[in-house]
Amino acid sequence: MRGTKRPIHAVTTWFRRQPPKMKVFVAVLSGMVALLFLRMVVHDHDKLFVFAEAVHAIGIAVLIYKLTQEKTCAGISLKSQELTAMFLAVRLYCSFVMEYDIHTFLDFATLGTTAWVIYMIRFKLKATYMDEKDNFAIYYVVIPCALLSFAIHPSTSHHIFNRICWAFCVYLEAVSVVPQLRVMQNTKIVEPFTAHYVFALGVSRFFSCAHWIIQVLDTRGRVLTVLGYGLWPSMVLLSEIVQTFILADFCYYYVQSVLGGQLVLRLPSGVV
Structure with missing residues (x-):
């Protein structure tokens, strides 16, 4: 060894x-x-989406275990969970009115578990919530995402309101983890279950981003025209890349900590 x-x-x-x-x-x-x-x-590149959703589900399971067994929500950002619930609710609406499929069910299940996590933090485990550390103002990301969705959205045949909602949930998902990273930046010490959860988000985002990049390469860019024209297709791909890079630094230190046999992740200054 x-x-x-x-x-x-x-x-x-x-x-x-x-x-x-x-x-x-x-x-x-x-x-x-x-x-x-x-x-x-991976020959069927659509499976990368399945991998992304599976890893995300594992991350949520770890979070649920922490809340139910450890009886603490210390280190978890309530604001990140609220942003996640927000973009999932909007995306669920878009799924119902635009493209009802298996992802609609998966989003519904994820929204349900996220709502349960929010309930646990707000009511059952409120005493352990690190309110002073979770100090990121979410309107810093919600308002820009809303304005950007009005300016750049799909050019499909759907109603303009639905297209703006679609763009809004894509942009908001890309930055929804920022408050969680701020909490870890403020504490500098990340306990194992929270670290596992955030790392799972990072791996999930990488698989999702890999799906889009590989699809673009294989189709020589033609897959982007399915999403519409103008800046929107590029913004979808950029959002996936942004999500991945936001979590990349944390994932590096997570892997380094695991390989070093450390149960508690200690972040140096300037990380996330």
Whole structure:
């Protein structure tokens, strides 16, 4: 086991010592290698969406376990959960009126569990809620997302209100995890279950982002025309990439902590 840890430790030590530009280059190169690997291994690229949803479900299960067994919501951002419920509710509405399918059921199930988490934090476990740490003003993301959805939205044949709602939930999903990252930035110490949950979100976002990028490459960009014209298709892809990069830094420190055998994740200054 020590023989395995030594090369990993050497790589992580080398990476930490590199300047920011080199770290970005290595991160982008690693992402490209991972995308190439998925493209070769996963022949039905739609399965990447299934993987993303499965990992997300695992993350929610970890969160539910923390709330029910540990009897604490310390380290969990109520505002992130509220933003998640908001974009899921809007997306569920869009699913009903625009494209009723299996994802409608999955969104309904996710919204239900998210609403339960919000209830537990607000009422059952209120005494353990870190209100002073969860200090991100959500209107900083809700208002810009709303304005952006009015300016850039799908150019499909659906009613304009539905198209704006669709755009709003896409943009809001991309930044819904920001309050959770702020809580972890304020505390600097992340207990295991919260870290597992956020890492699951990061992996889920990567699979979802990989699906879109691979689809664009395989169809030489034609898949984007299915979503409409103008800036909207590019904004969908950009939103997926933004979600992935927002969580990338945290995921790096999470993996480093796990490989180092640490149960509690300690974040250095400047992370997230």
